[in-house]
Amino acid sequence: MYGMPGKANPASDAADTFASPEPPRPVAASRPAAANAGARCANCMMRHICMAASLEADDVEQLDRVMQGWRTVRQGEKLFRAGDPFRSLYAVRAGSFKTVVTSERGKEHISGFYMAGDAIGMDGICEETHTSDAIALEDSVVCVIPYHLLEALCRELKPLQRQFHKMLSAEIVREANQMMLLGNMSAEQRVATFLLSISARHRERGYSATSFVLRMTREDIGSYLGVTLETVSRTLSKFQQEGLLAVQGKSLDLLNLDALDAR
Known part of the structure; x- marks a missing residue:
């Protein structure tokens, strides 16, 4: 999910290229949470931005009990398809x-990009049917959370309800920002805003905000931003010539965040 980023401070960032954490070993969804200790929210380093954010230890235990284990999705595979019945959210x-x-x-259009800590599947809540395909950009692991159980637990745990409402609100803000991005910004501004958004999300997760790997293709970026593949490539080349970034394949180093923010 993408929002409009604020200014970043590159001096505080690590220099290492971002790589997704090693996916944990999957556990069968039918196993009870108590036996599925590795999948517990308390052991997840994305807990501070996911469903369990702000929950006390006892409340986290209750959330663990409604989680239906892990699911591994290989690169290019679909987690769900448009038209599938909505039954679960996926963290x-x-x-x-x-x-x-x-x-x-x-005609296909990329509507969003999601990384560790994000929840996928909220598109299905309204009509109880998914409206999009969710496709893994790399080998990935999701926690399966049956929605009817989550909904019931939210009625019991107000902090969980507030966190879930925050996540729903973030989706609304993301879509509003996406409309503004597509309607009011030039191609260069769209690309710059996109890169800064990824930077801000990496920072939130404790990764380097200036050095990372773009998991999506340039064609995917163009579809998301409403521009052509050639425009994305040309804009990245221009930013590189201006000393704003360095790009090699999918590896990206942002060299001047303030200048990108000023585009």
Whole structure:
């Protein structure tokens, strides 16, 4: 999910290139949470930005009990498809995804990118049917949370309810920002805003905000930003020539965050 980033401070960032955490070994979804100790929210390094944020230890235990284990999704595989019945939300434990919406004319559009700590599947809440395909950009692991159990637990645990509402609100803000990005910004501003958004999200997760790997293709970025693949490549090359960033394949180093923010 993407929001409009604020200014960043590159001096505080690590220099190592970002790589997704090693996906944990999957556990069968049918196993009870008590036996599935490795999948517990308390052991997840994304806990501070996911469903368990702000929960006390006892409340985290209750959330663990409604979680239905892990699911591994290999690169290129679909977590769910448009038209599938909505039954669960999925918290990304490791890896990354893109969501793809297909128009009535058959044209595909990237509607979002998700990384560890994000929740996928909220598109299905309204009509109880998913409206997009969720495709793994790399080998990924998600925690499966049956929605009817989560909904019931939210009625018992107000902190969990507040956190879930925050996540729903973040989706609304992301979509509003996406509309502004597509409607009011030039191609260069769209690319710059996109890179700064990824930077801010990496910082939030404790990774380097200036050195990371873009898991999506340039074509995916273009689809998300409403520009062509050639425009994305040309803009990245221009930013590199201006000393704003260094790019090699999918590896990216942001060299001047303030200048990108001023585009």
